[in-house]
Amino acid sequence: MSSNYEDVIIGLEVHIQLTSLKTKLFCACNADYRGAEPNSYNCPICLGLPGSLPVINKKAIECATKLALALDCKYNNTTYFFRKNYFYCDLPKGFQISQYNKAGGKAFADGGIITIKTNGAKKAIKLNRIHLEEDPARLVHKGSIATSPFTLVDYNRSGVCLIEIVSEPVINSPEEAREFLKQLKSIVQYTGISNLDLTGAARVDANISIRGHERSEVKNISSFKEVERALKWEIQRQRNLLKRGKILTQETRHWDDKRRITISLRTKEFEADYRYFPEQDLVPIRIADDFIKKVKDALPEMPRERASRLHRDYNLSEFDSDNLVLDKEIADFYENGVNSDPSFGPKEFKQFCNWLMNDISRHLNEHNKMIKDTKLYPKQVADLIHYINEGKITTKIAKSFIDDIMNGTSISKIIEKKGKKRISDEGIIERYSKEVIQENPKIVEDCKNNPKAIEALIGRVMSKTKGQADPEITRSLMFNLLKQIGIIL
Numbered sequence: 001m002s003s004n005y006e007d008v009i010i011g012l013e014v015h016i017q018l019t020s021l022k023t024k025l026f027c028a029c030n031a032d033y034r035g036a037e038p039n040s041y042n043c044p045i046c047l048g049l050p051g052s053l054p055v056i057n058k059k060a061i062e063c064a065t066k067l068a069l070a071l072d073c074k075y076n077n078t079t080y081f082f083r084k085n086y087f088y089c090d091l092p093k094g095f096q097i098s099q100y101n102k103a104g105g106k107a108f109a110d111g112g113i114i115t116i117k118t119n120g121a122k123k124a125i126k127l128n129r130i131h132l133e134e135d136p137a138r139l140v141h142k143g144s145i146a147t148s149p150f151t152l153v154d155y156n157r158s159g160v161c162l163i164e165i166v167s168e169p170v171i172n173s174p175e176e177a178r179e180f181l182k183q184l185k186s187i188v189q190y191t192g193i194s195n196l197d198l199t200g201a202a203r204v205d206a207n208i209s210i211r212g213h214e215r216s217e218v219k220n221i222s223s224f225k226e227v228e229r230a231l232k233w234e235i236q237r238q239r240n241l242l243k244r245g246k247i248l249t250q251e252t253r254h255w256d257d258k259r260r261i262t263i264s265l266r267t268k269e270f271e272a273d274y275r276y277f278p279e280q281d282l283v284p285i286r287i288a289d290d291f292i293k294k295v296k297d298a299l300p301e302m303p304r305e306r307a308s309r310l311h312r313d314y315n316l317s318e319f320d321s322d323n324l325v326l327d328k329e330i331a332d333f334y335e336n337g338v339n340s341d342p343s344f345g346p347k348e349f350k351q352f353c354n355w356l357m358n359d360i361s362r363h364l365n366e367h368n369k370m371i372k373d374t375k376l377y378p379k380q381v382a383d384l385i386h387y388i389n390e391g392k393i394t395t396k397i398a399k400s401f402i403d404d405i406m407n408g409t410s411i412s413k414i415i416e417k418k419g420k421k422r423i424s425d426e427g428i429i430e431r432y433s434k435e436v437i438q439e440n441p442k443i444v445e446d447c448k449n450n451p452k453a454i455e456a457l458i459g460r461v462m463s464k465t466k467g468q469a470d471p472e473i474t475r476s477l478m479f480n481l482l483k484q485i486g487i488i489l
């Protein structure tokens, strides 16, 4: 597959459920529908029954204001709701209450920026707008949408509050899209408006085109993880058609994550087809400047500022601090850990970061866990670093402790249980080294011509001592022993 994406233009529309809200956008029904009995959280408003009147959820306005501020959007003091008309079984009213920035309407906020980094270079991805809208019902298919013999409808999701983030078409590769979503997820996590790790809390529509040709819109990519895959597939599909001399037409496609392909849903669909018009049942929303100030003052430190602070206060590289702040829980864990020990300085700050970003992150990824799902606590990592720096255990031994550490066992308990301590007694190491020399005459002979062969002998001492021999002492003893028998001059 081609990795040259210079001619690719991508715009993303990201729908995020405000999972921090207890109730839906226009009614008092419970918004926490996950795991609930289907069609049990409903009322005339979210079922779209005649005569029912929507009432805006004030908390939703507060959440949207938080996000607008965090994304550096230009907020609008007065915004309106519009009806987006279309029929589908997930939308009983026949229209979705959304916001519209044309025909006299205004989005919740305009513009905004998300800065990404790919291959070491920074790029500012401009946003077009963010707006509020209601979620349609949830459709459940058996297997693939294309072959399912039936569709179930669960109206519990109907009316749940969504915020849509629309980027400008300035994303130039699937990798840039992945980075964009990674940064957006981090910003959303810091604002506390949503938990995007919940299934279905984030969904993406992607507009994709090859420069100079018509675009296609891939709908309903159901998780951030799927986006990069869907984009790569769709770009390749369009390229293959062009290679065969075909003309691309504007169309709406569906990402089928079971079969991992996009399939055509409909062609020639334009904005005017939705007959947007003002929602007369809802008054315009006027947001006072002092409300915005209050939200702004309560907004926590955002990942970008936190990265600069970690870079400055803990002497971390830009790379380390950028990575560390991505997941707020990891960054909180880091700061709790390094601040728990007043003796820690730049060396330990860097060691703590390395343990978190390497061995601990790898363990979390392998077990598909978040740090809060484990029993790991900051002092364990601080203790581990102390034991290493005081020469009580080697780094190799420390790495073998990871499973126990993640289960919340203290370092001293692990050492007691495993009997693993650093061996620094020269007499013991010399005895093992002599054994290794006797058992491996061929490697010893190799040491005459190949200075690197000594590593193999040191490795054998390490394995005999189960990684407990101090590597530096072993190296110098082995060197001396080989010298004594005339192998090394």
Ligand SMILES: [Zn+2]
Binding pocket: 024, 027, 028, 029, 041, 042, 043, 044, 045, 046, 047, 159
């Ligand atoms: Zn309701």
